[in-house]
Amino acid sequence: MSSRRKFVKKLGLTSLLPFISKSKGLSLGHSCIPKDPIMISTWNHGLTANKAGFQIIINGGSAIDAVEKAVVEIENDPENKTVGIGGYPDRDGNVTLDACIMKGDGSCGSVAFLQNIQNPISVAKLVMEETPHIMLVGEGAKKFAMEHGFKEVNLLTESTKKDYENWLKDTDYVPMINIENHDTVSTLALDNHGNLAGACTTSGAAWKMHGRVGDSPIIGAGLFVDEEVGAAAATGWGEAVISTSGSAMVVEAMRNGMTPSKACEYISKRIMKKYPNVDWLQVGFIALDKYGNTGAFSLKKGFNYAVTTKDKHELIDANYLM
Numbered sequence: 001m002s003s004r005r006k007f008v009k010k011l012g013l014t015s016l017l018p019f020i021s022k023s024k025g026l027s028l029g030h031s032c033i034p035k036d037p038i039m040i041s042t043w044n045h046g047l048t049a050n051k052a053g054f055q056i057i058i059n060g061g062s063a064i065d066a067v068e069k070a071v072v073e074i075e076n077d078p079e080n081k082t083v084g085i086g087g088y089p090d091r092d093g094n095v096t097l098d099a100c101i102m103k104g105d106g107s108c109g110s111v112a113f114l115q116n117i118q119n120p121i122s123v124a125k126l127v128m129e130e131t132p133h134i135m136l137v138g139e140g141a142k143k144f145a146m147e148h149g150f151k152e153v154n155l156l157t158e159s160t161k162k163d164y165e166n167w168l169k170d171t172d173y174v175p176m177i178n179i180e181n182h183d184t185v186s187t188l189a190l191d192n193h194g195n196l197a198g199a200c201t202t203s204g205a206a207w208k209m210h211g212r213v214g215d216s217p218i219i220g221a222g223l224f225v226d227e228e229v230g231a232a233a234a235t236g237w238g239e240a241v242i243s244t245s246g247s248a249m250v251v252e253a254m255r256n257g258m259t260p261s262k263a264c265e266y267i268s269k270r271i272m273k274k275y276p277n278v279d280w281l282q283v284g285f286i287a288l289d290k291y292g293n294t295g296a297f298s299l300k301k302g303f304n305y306a307v308t309t310k311d312k313h314e315l316i317d318a319n320y321l322m
């Protein structure tokens with residue numbers, strides 16, 4: 001008998017042996033015992049998102065409703081310049097929103113390049129629930145939203161309009177992202193019933209080309225959830241996340257036995273290898289496995305995420321490569 005099996009036996013966890021022996025990379029520090037419900041979200045505003053969403057979970061609600069509620073809270077904040085109303089516009093002055101939502105069983109919905117609708121995540125959820133499709137974009141997504149009672153809203157606030165006008169003065173009209181101007185909110189949750197879900201919503205890269213869509217509404221890139229394994233979501237330069245199928249790869253790395261933190265680190269290193277000379281590049285991942293273990297990692301310093309359970313509500317600085 002291997003020493004790992006002996007150790008597990010000694011702990012009285014023999015029911016886990018088949019799983020542990022199949023999962024080569026799994027360390028015993030990585031709990032395989034389902035934990036209490038948990039919610040994690042990207043960046044400082046993750047605390048606000050988690051506070052709203054976790055209420056649903058502690059009242060016995062579902063992970064999918066909780067992640068929607070969590071990110072709607074951020075979409076509705078006009079002071080937040082990277083999500084929903086008050087998000088930075090593209091380089092022609094239009095605010096265009098991207099969002100997606102996914103359940104552990106693989107059901108998902110998404111909207112991209114959506115204009116004048118304040119809560120793209122709720123439209124994405126309706127795409128999942130009410131249509132045979134996964135993704136609606138642009139005018140079609142807007143028409144669908146309005147048919148379902150969403151109202152047209154001007155998403156450009158006085159403050160973002162001013163920032164845009166200032167940007168026009170000093171810029172070469174080049175779309176740009178850096179470690180300060182992107183703060184997509186992505187939320188992952190495990191509810192009381194052991195169900196996983198995730199949501200991701202953004203106004204995308206500030207000053208992007210008109211028509212540009214990032215990773216955030218793309219299932220497998222900005223978000224991926226699989227109840228057999230766990231969930232992952234991304235923030236940062238969407239092109240780098242799409243070209244590496246970032247979130248799906250984090251989940252696959254967990255499937256192969258990596259902890260959520262190691263899986264996020266592994267994919268971050270792959271991205272770095274593909275973009276070795278891009279100094280401004282920032283990408284961050286968060287991950288949650290089906291047992292409630294969490295982790296995060298980013299290319300550069302400065303990425304943080306909020307973790308909320310019945311006992312804690314805190315911001316954690318992610319580890320990073322550079």
Ligand code: SD4
Nearest residue numbers: 182183184204214236238
């Ligand atoms: C995008 N990934 O559109 C988004 C931007 C972002 O944190 O994440 N900001 O590329």
